[in-house]
Amino acid sequence: MNRHIPIYQLYGEDPGKRHDFWLHCETIRSRSSRHQWEIRLHRHEAFFQILYIEAGSGDATFGSETHPIRPPAIVAVPPGLTHGFRFSRDIEGLVITILSSHLGHQPGERSRFGEWLATPHLTPLDPLNADAAYVVQTLKRIGEEFDHRNNGRNELLASYVKLALRLTARISHADNLNHAPANESERRMDMLNGLIQQHFRSHKPISFYAGELGISLTHLNRIVRSMAGCTAHDLLTAKLIEESKRELVFSLASVQEVGHRLGFADPAYFSRFFVKQTGETPRAWRLREIRSLDKATF
Numbered sequence: 001m002n003r004h005i006p007i008y009q010l011y012g013e014d015p016g017k018r019h020d021f022w023l024h025c026e027t028i029r030s031r032s033s034r035h036q037w038e039i040r041l042h043r044h045e046a047f048f049q050i051l052y053i054e055a056g057s058g059d060a061t062f063g064s065e066t067h068p069i070r071p072p073a074i075v076a077v078p079p080g081l082t083h084g085f086r087f088s089r090d091i092e093g094l095v096i097t098i099l100s101s102h103l104g105h106q107p108g109e110r111s112r113f114g115e116w117l118a119t120p121h122l123t124p125l126d127p128l129n130a131d132a133a134y135v136v137q138t139l140k141r142i143g144e145e146f147d148h149r150n151n152g153r154n155e156l157l158a159s160y161v162k163l164a165l166r167l168t169a170r171i172s173h174a175d176n177l178n179h180a181p182a183n184e185s186e187r188r189m190d191m192l193n194g195l196i197q198q199h200f201r202s203h204k205p206i207s208f209y210a211g212e213l214g215i216s217l218t219h220l221n222r223i224v225r226s227m228a229g230c231t232a233h234d235l236l237t238a239k240l241i242e243e244s245k246r247e248l249v250f251s252l253a254s255v256q257e258v259g260h261r262l263g264f265a266d267p268a269y270f271s272r273f274f275v276k277q278t279g280e281t282p283r284a285w286r287l288r289e290i291r292s293l294d295k296a297t298f
Contacts, residue, residue, distance in 0.1 A: 022099040022250055023157055025146040028053070031095060032087045041084040044077075048098045048107065048117070050164065051075035052139045056091030060084075062120040072125040072136065074168050078107045078118050094143050096161070101246060104162050104197070110228045111193070112186055116169045123172045131167045138164045154250075188213055189227045192220070192235070200239045201263040206232045241277045244270075248286040255282045 028051065032039060041061065051060075051074070058069045061084045062077075069075065069085075071093070077083050079100045100107060107117035125132040142160045145153055195209050209232060210220040224232045240262060247258040259270030259282075274282045 022102045024097045025143050028091050028093045028095050037087045039085045041082055043082045046100055048100045049077040050096040052094045054093040056088045058087035067122050074123045076121040081120055121172050123168055131171055135164050135167045185223045185227055188223055196239050203263050249289050
């Protein structure tokens with residue numbers, strides 16, 4: 001008989017009152033001690049979790065498989081995965097829960113990083129490894145920034161999350177001896193994604209990106225189609241829509257201001273662009289999405 005697996009939302013945040021509830025951070029001790037040091041099997045449909053295990057021990061269950069946790073280590077849990085934990089009473093560390101739309105890359109997208117984000121990982125950290133030490137420092141900075149709520153908090157938190165996940169994925173790949181090295185197409189896709197992140201607000205033509213990569217436009221689209229199943233223009237459009245949605249839900253800016261932030265000088269053109277990609281006006285999409293989040297049990 002199939003067991004009912006509860007679906008949890010984001011700990012401790014109220015979307016009806018705040019527009020920056022996309023991330024929550026707390027100590028593992030504060031959460032697990034309320035439940036006799038055991039978090040029973042559950043899943044999060046829209047959230048990605050990072051657990052930093054600093055001290056103590058425990059077990060992580062992913063689906064039907066259970067893995068021992070020995071510190072220091074990082075546990076990455078993708079959205080939709082049934083998971084649970086048991087911890088020792090001397091556990092120390094952080095649990096960071098992130099709305100998956102804020103990861104920058106979607107779990108399951110056709111890239112090495114997208115594939116990594118879609119799979120659970122338990123990554124040991126070597127204290128003598130420079131990348132591992134930087135991950136630890138970055139995760140602790142997330143905890144401090146979350147607690148203190150200083151100016152620029154959301155921008156810094158977003159940067160820290162992306163940095164911590166990228167470095168953890170690098171360490172995880174390095175530890176997997178069976179993982180094939182990145183080929184030239186993968187490296188160029190990584191470079192293209194970085195260029196899009198840097199320049200998408202300036203609406204540069206796709207030929208600009210091909211030139212920066214030192215390849216022809218035809219070659220660029222061939223690489224993108226093989227790696228992502230779409231064109232380079234589709235990637236750029238998807239990035240603009242992703243950022244539009246993030247701004248519409250998680251900021252108080254007007255639709256016109258959101259469009260201006262994303263490089264649209266004409267508000268009417270921004271609305272037409274958004275409607276073409278989503279089937280709704282920016283305002284209608286914003287109202288519907290906020291109502292949906294307000295109904296969630298957090």
